Amino acid sequence: MRRVLVMALVCLLFACAGWRVAAQTDDGQMLQHMEHEWTDAYQHRDRAALARILADDWRGQYPWGARTKTQSLDEMMKGGDVIQSITFGPMQVRLYGDTAVVMGSDDESTVVNGKSVSGHYTWTDVWVLRDGRWQAVASQMTIVAKA
Numbered sequence: 025m026r027r028v029l030v031m032a033l034v035c036l037l038f039a040c041a042g043w044r045v046a047a048q049t050d051d052g053q054m055l056q057h058m059e060h061e062w063t064d065a066y067q068h069r070d071r072a073a074l075a076r077i078l079a080d081d082w083r084g085q086y087p088w089g090a091r092t093k094t095q096s097l098d099e100m101m102k103g104g105d106v107i108q109s110i111t112f113g114p115m116q117v118r119l120y121g122d123t124a125v126v127m128g129s130d131d132e133s134t135v136v137n138g139k140s141v142s143g144h145y146t147w148t149d150v151w152v153l154r155d156g157r158w159q160a161v162a163s164q165m166t167i168v169a170k171a
Contacts, residue, residue: 051117051119051124051153051158052117052119052124054158055117055124055126055151055158056115056117056126058077058151058158058160059112059115059126059128059149060112061073061077062074062077062160063107063110063112065077065100066100066105066107067107067110069100069101069103071097071100071101074096074097074100075093075097076159077159077160078093078096078097078159078160079093079152079154079159079160079161080093081093081161082096082159082160082161082162082163083161083162083163084096084162084163084164084165085163085164085165086136086163086165087141087165087166087167088136088137088139088141099136099137104136104137104138105134105135105136105137106134106135107132107133107134108132108133108134108135108142109132109133110130110131110132110133110134111130111131111132112128112129112130113128113129113130113131114128114129115127115128116128122152122153122154123150123151123152123153124150124151124152124153124158125148125149125150125151126148126149126150126151127146127147127148128146128147129144129145129146129147129168130144130145130147131143131144131145132145141167143167143168143170144167144168144170145165145166145167145168146165146166146168147163147164147165147166148163148164149162149163150162150163
């Protein structure tokens, strides 16, 4: 009887581990999708979508300066930030419970405050699961010089 109970517990542990792997895969795919939604919101000046994606305490560090959520929304709406085209490279998602780090790269044609900042970028976004939904809380983007 004891052996059966131990085997049942071992099976349960493997089943739970499999469930967690599936949940991480689903969250990883969701976060990659949200990275694309974020860019789409900028391209279409969709304030509501961007306000949903960015947490109220979000901060971004960019080659052109630091921004809060409010500053980023305002620049997008007044047309100061324009993503003309973008091609994403591979993304890597790392999950740490209710926190995730997404690292990626892209090639983009972008204008910020009337100046072209187009090029190849690498970036890192930190996401937190709050009230059942993922929100970006911090971002850092670096332009990579072509060799």
